[in-house]
Amino acid sequence: MDTIKCVICCEELDKYPCYSQKKCNHKFHTHCIVTWYRAGNYFCPCCNNNKYHFGSRLLYFQREICDRRVLNLKNEKNLNKKTKQILDDLEKIKIQIKENKKNRISKKYIKENNLSYKETLDYRKNNLNECYKLYTKQTNKFKQIMNETTKPIIDVSIVDLT
DSSP: OOOOBOTTTOSBGGGSOEEEOTTTOOEEEHHHHHHHHHTTOOSOTTTOOOOOOHHHHHHHHHHHHHHHHHHHHHHOSSOOHHHHHHHHHHHHHHHHHHHHHHHHTOHHHHHHTTOOHHHHHHHHHHHHHHHHHHHHHHHHHHHHHHHSOOSOSSOTTTOOOO
16 A cells, blocks of 8 residues: 655655645645745745745744644653743743633623723733733743753654754
8 A cells, every 4th residue: 555755755744743735735744844945945845836925834834843842842751840840831821822812802891891992992902912922922932942952853864954
């Protein structure tokens, strides 16, 4: 039986986390397509479809790599106190972001408190500012996590992520 392979590294797709292009549905290993985009290729390696927005895609990949690093650290047994604290802070921030999203979209709150147009704008502005602060905190924690040493996530011999 033939297995589906990543066209970039020619390894089986089920070995590592995969990413599917939204417009053409071609699948690649996440780390392979990150390397592909970092090399300046703004098109699909299979069909040369160049209708992709590189900036948002790269942010998505960076976030996915950070999430994988967090998962990898959570599975390690001998973590130092600093790393444990960073992981705990990240969990708290995630909870706060979820709560903030609920509040930001809360038309119910606006109706219950009979807010005027100006008060509604102020309410939403404050929620967005709070959300921005939370995402900034999360980004800083991710930066700290990326500086922590872990076991290798990807076999370096397959793809160079520099």
